[in-house]
Amino acid sequence: MKLCTTCFYPNTKPDLEFDKKGVCSACISFENRKKTNWEEREKEFIKIVTNLKKKRTGDYDCIIPVSGGKDSTWQLIKALDYGLKPICVNSRTCDLSTLGRKNLDNIRTLGADLIEVAPNSFVRKQLNKIGLLEVGDISWPEHVAIFTIPFNIAVKFKVNIILWGENSQNEYGGPIAATKKINLDRSWLEEFGGLLGLRVNDIFNHYNIKKQDLAPYLYPTSTEIKKLNLKSMFLGYFFPWDGYQNAMMVKKNGFLFYKKLVEGTGVSYENLDNYQTGIHDYFKYLKYGFGRTTDIMNNLHKRNYVSKKIAEENIKKYDGNFPHTYLGKKISDILKDIDVSMNEFEKCCDQFTNKKLFKCDNEGNLIKKNLEVIKGS
Amino acid sequence: MLLLINSGTSNLGAWVSILNKLNQKFILSDNQDWNVQDIKKIIFPGIGHYDEVVKNISKNKLKEKIFHLVQNKIPYLGVCVGMQILFKKSKESKNNKYNGLNLIKGEVLKISDKKIILPHNGWNDIKILKKNTIFKSIRSGTDFYFNHSYYCKCENESNTTSVLKDHLKIISSIEQDFIFGVQFHPEKSMTSGLKIIKNFIDIKC
């Protein structure tokens, strides 16, 4: 496993590209921001907003998909600041935390209508189990739902703009062409939506779940999208994205942080809504050798909020920690909810561990094998 | 105990996985610790040249042990070449040097159907002529995975339990008492293949 020369991302990260000097596409995207004319971009956004308001036929200018987290709360505040009348759409997360519930309710206090789409939890739990055991991702149904549900609502409510947050390919690194993309459409979902090769039609074709029970996870037809002339945009294209600044801003607007550092992250403001996130992040670590702390510390270090030394220390301390608890909820309880035993879970961890990256010591503890930094040419 | 034959050239790993998945305990033939009296079933996996397979099982008296077990009505499932060695000779054999188990009367011939490009490799559907134990809940027209250039021809027609639906001369499975042979690879034939294996394992001794 080799690291980027300027950040902590490894070459095992899916979709990450490196240039000749060993710099990754996340760093390159970030550098390119300095060359971006953000004033022009803002003007572009204002133009779009004016147009939207002029052409509005229904009750809302746009849809903002929200989790109630720091980023989607920031997106809402931004949209309201620019005079938009959005409808917020929440796709119920897999195992909503108490804190997550509070932050979701906070959305309404900011002055926006909120639709919560909460799919059948019996089916959802089956999908969590399938995601975990089949593709090593307990959050598989969440990835599908958070991208699909807003599109379905757009079609039903006839709202033809969806405003997303950051382009994850830009923020976290992806193929260079994808980092510059402005639109999130079906092909983006299929390529970058975290589906891990598993498709919704696999579920009703090959598992004991009927297609009719998967309605919330089915993307609208291309006819429906075309008829509505539905467009989808990343706010991150118009404004320089900064997760930490988002957190600080929303804190002043009723958003609650966790009372401690969130397990496996090194901060107290990230991923507060879903108890299952710890398991999701742990599997990322087993597969690719890096976890959520790396993502967060990279973003903080790039923007000089933390030194490289502190970032490295935090990564060492928190990255890839076994998720005994997440937001205080025990892993055995989280797994019991979806009918997975600890034994099954441990076997699953073994199966998805990249054995080139890790080995076990005599006591069964996971040890990372040696790293090298890519030498510049 | 189920005896899993290691013929030296077979896809043993695939069988080990499947038996583990089905929670079926087994012992490998080249393991030192088994006695003939402990064996309740035999699986002989496929892949390999007839001569090579016969040569390998002739070591350590394995061939005699198998013969003895089958004579004592221990259920036997032979896959591909594991079915072909039930016969005395094969046209694949060079110089006729190696003789098979000679438990079923007939011979092993090279496929000479002009409509079949050799090797016969891929999914093909079978016509079940005799619904027997291992075909429980399997229908005619089911596809199985084949990969071979030789086929068995039984002297006794009643031994033939299925043939290729579109090439009726090519036998796809045989039976005699507790001996079962399949030309296709059930371990590679997904759900239908697993059914065949389970049906064999479920045979009461």
Place this chain on the structure above:
Amino acid sequence: MLKKRIIPVLLISRNLLIKTKNFTSDRTVGNIIQSIKVFNRRESDELTIIDVDASRGIGSIETSLMKEIVAECNMPISAGGGIKTNAEIENLLKIGFDKVVINNAFLNRPSFIEDSVKKFGSQSITIGIDVIRKDNEFKIMQQNKNKYAKNLSAWIAFAQNKDVGEFFFTSVNCEGMMKGYDYDLLNFIHPLIKKPILFNGGCKSISDCEKILSLQKVMGACASSIFFFTKLTPASIKSKIKKNISLRV
């Protein structure tokens, strides 16, 4: 009737699933085991696994990973990647692979074809040929060689004569591009071959698969990118073309 096949091709590097374009620009797609499980669940006809590092001359096929892969597969599966000896073939078959795909070792040592077919039977030996279009001609790409020494037609005739089981062609120009198969290449080789053809490189749509499977000797439509980056699955392809092509459904 013998069914035609839709065959996902999985490329491995450093124990990760990758995708390439024109055989370079490696892109990490994800964890290999999750992909295998998905394709197994989909009851795929067959899978082809290529260890790209080994095929580029870096080490040899990672056998412990291959064992994990076979343990998840209940369908036919082929392995390729720098295979040079009978001992390697024997080991892979023992692990549970049904066939091996050999490319450069055959080009470097043509006698290896007869050697391996004799020992393992033609049904276990698939010849891999990577073809690149240069100066308006089809040339065979050979690892670590800048010259395109072998003539494609002559090589096909030679391999056929030595009784290989199947031919696995990849078009270097089309690979990973999702712009369609290399129909010119296919039309060139089809009349020359008497054995089953598995064709790989560039598949972009359902009609691509249908088109090539309509040719008599093409037994396998191979694809990679469409299964990782688009909504297509082997089942969704088959459901649309089963009327005209004999497939296992």
